[in-house]
Amino acid sequence: MEIKYLGHSCFRIKGKNTTVITDPFSPDTGLTLGKQTANIVTVSHQHAGHNHTEGVGGTPRIVSRPGEYEIGDAIIIGQAAFHDAEKGLIRGKNVVFVVAMDELTICHLGDLGTPLKESEIEELGKVDILMVPVGDMSALNAAAAARLVRQIEPAIVIPMHYQLPDNNRELEPVGRFLSEMGTEGIVPQAKLTITRSNLPLTTQVIVLEV
Template sequence: MLSFARGAVLIAVFVGLSLTTPVAAAEPESCPGLIASRDTLFSRAALRQDEVGLTFVGHATFLIETPQGVRIATDYSDGTRPPVTPDVATMNKAHSTHFSYSPDPGIKHVLKGWNPAGGPAYHDLTVQDVRIRNVSTNIRSYGAATEYDGNSIFVFETAQLCIAHLGHLHHTLSPEHLRKLGRIDVLLVPVDGGYTMETFDMMEVLRSVNAPLMIPMHFFGSSTLNRFLASAREHFPVEFSNTAAITVSRATLPKNSKILVLPGY
């Protein structure tokens, strides 16, 4: 099975390269090249030193793989897990679909986006070739009361890219949030339009962060996604991928901000 998976990845890489030779290289606004299907995992051999693998597992969970093979699962939960044990799992607490009561014991680093003892969570961790840090935000708790520091935006810095996962964000971002975030190249965005934020407010977040590549997550079927995209098209071009796994590099980032939809829900 392992040799078959590696073969599938190599074939996919070959196809991706054949589709992105000189012509694609001359089109800097093209989306990152696709290298694998949803069910195929990245391997170290499939990524160059300037590439990051990004797979939409589902809901708010992405599998991020660095050039040195560090695997990270975002908003890791009991219901949505990648098919491999990640080295790092990040979590948020707004709903049980964003954290795990019993994470895989093989995970070396489990990072909670909230502080069980109170106050903001603080993470600034380097694992091989990736730095992982967080920016604390608030959530609405029961009765619509504000629970301060209940969510974290996790930022993953690797291969000269800064990838931010908004988690279960419940409010727009202040200048201080934006300062702490810094430059963001890839933004993973909850687009449900209600459980997190109204679409109008999420558009404000997207415009304020101004990442070159924005990828929707946390939607519940095509109607929810399409409602978000209808609003998003007023501000950004929208493209669709036919696979949930892509590679991203600094060289292939769009020149102007755009939204790339990966299959999933």
């Protein structure tokens, strides 16, 4: 499996036969999505930085609601959550997606705005790769994200939804999360190529370049 960070909360997850793109962003973020195609697009919530499905070619299946979906080689479970600490009264609802594909389980938290309960963490099951928002403002801050990572205990955690050079959203830098995790000085890498056999035994933080 190959995972590429496209910016904001958007990743391209390329399996052997199925490609998933998460939370595609619109050009008004200041970022460029590029020419992308996919079989599946997940949308955590209906905000412009996360639901630009028309920017993805290949007539993908759009998944934007809680539930269980089997599409191609992927099994996707959407779990209802909130975009804020007031049960969605401020920013609305959010969907956490768990994608099982190529013997790996990836969890994309979307714009999760409040810590998950123990029962909600148990619902996620064993997570191999966790994509967690860390930039505060409209989702978890660095400290809350780090606490949640320690609760979920994934093999790999990839931060997302933080300030990028061209992003016109007001977010905190990724360095604050790295400091909370005790992993300052990590060198970003262009992409992550991973299989079940080379998952780390303890949680590893990986920062991906855009």
